[in-house]
Amino acid sequence: MQAMPQPDKEQKELQAQDSSSGVTSLVKKAKAGNRAALGRLVELFQEDIFRMIYYRTRSRVDAEDLTQEVFVQVFKSLSRIREVERFRAWIFSIAVNRVRDFHRKKRIRALLGVPSQGDEMEPGKGKTGHNPEAMENLMRQEFWKQIKHLLDKLSRGEREVFLLRFMDHLSIREISYALEKNESTIKTHLYRALGKLRKEPLILQMAEEEIP
Numbered sequence: 001m002q003a004m005p006q007p008d009k010e011q012k013e014l015q016a017q018d019s020s021s022g023v024t025s026l027v028k029k030a031k032a033g034n035r036a037a038l039g040r041l042v043e044l045f046q047e048d049i050f051r052m053i054y055y056r057t058r059s060r061v062d063a064e065d066l067t068q069e070v071f072v073q074v075f076k077s078l079s080r081i082r083e084v085e086r087f088r089a090w091i092f093s094i095a096v097n098r099v100r101d102f103h104r105k106k107r108i109r110a111l112l113g114v115p116s117q118g119d120e121m122e123p124g125k126g127k128t129g130h131n132p133e134a135m136e137n138l139m140r141q142e143f144w145k146q147i148k149h150l151l152d153k154l155s156r157g158e159r160e161v162f163l164l165r166f167m168d169h170l171s172i173r174e175i176s177y178a179l180e181k182n183e184s185t186i187k188t189h190l191y192r193a194l195g196k197l198r199k200e201p202l203i204l205q206m207a208e209e210e211i212p
Contacts, residue, residue, distance in 0.1 A: 024084050053099055086174075089173070158196070
């Protein structure tokens with residue numbers, strides 16, 4: 001089954017290195033009011049943040065809205081960031097909190113009986129015929145059905161750490177910063193998750209090159 005497209009190797013390596021001189025330099029310039037540097041940071045991280053949110057909302061519309069909210073907060077708060085070398089972890093921490101707020105509000109709406117749109121239905125979804133896009137949509141649905149089934153076996157903490165590590169490709173240190181938990185706790189959650197899912201072929205394939 002197919003997952004959402006992953007970033008190319010060069011882009012992934014650039015975004016994965018918080019301490020790289022390039023990103024750190026951009027953050028310093030953006031803090032000083034350089035709009036071009038700020039725009040470049042958006043270009044570098046927007047796709048990763050969107051993907052991270054989409055993994056957790058399963059709705060392209062909600063993911064687009066929440067991604068925009070994340071960067072609005074980045075614009076407002078960038079001047080206050082002290083550890084510029086941790087920009088990547090910092091922006092993911094904002095996204096994590098936005099997703100939590102989203103799900104909390106969704107639960108409240110459900111309790112109040114307010115209708116929810118649910119997962120976004122893409123054009124052609126559920127109608128295959130000879131439409132390649134429709135077939136791809138069905139494959140994506142099946143992929144996420146499998147992922148949900150597997151992640152349901154994990155606790156909330158294990159699930160969040162697992163997703164940040166293997167779907168979002170954050171380091172242990174970055175996850176620790178994003179979730180405001182110490183690294184030993186992050187490692188415990190991660191290895192417990194791997195222990196529960198170690199026999200699942202799909203998970204093994206995802207984690208093959210990522211296990212620390």
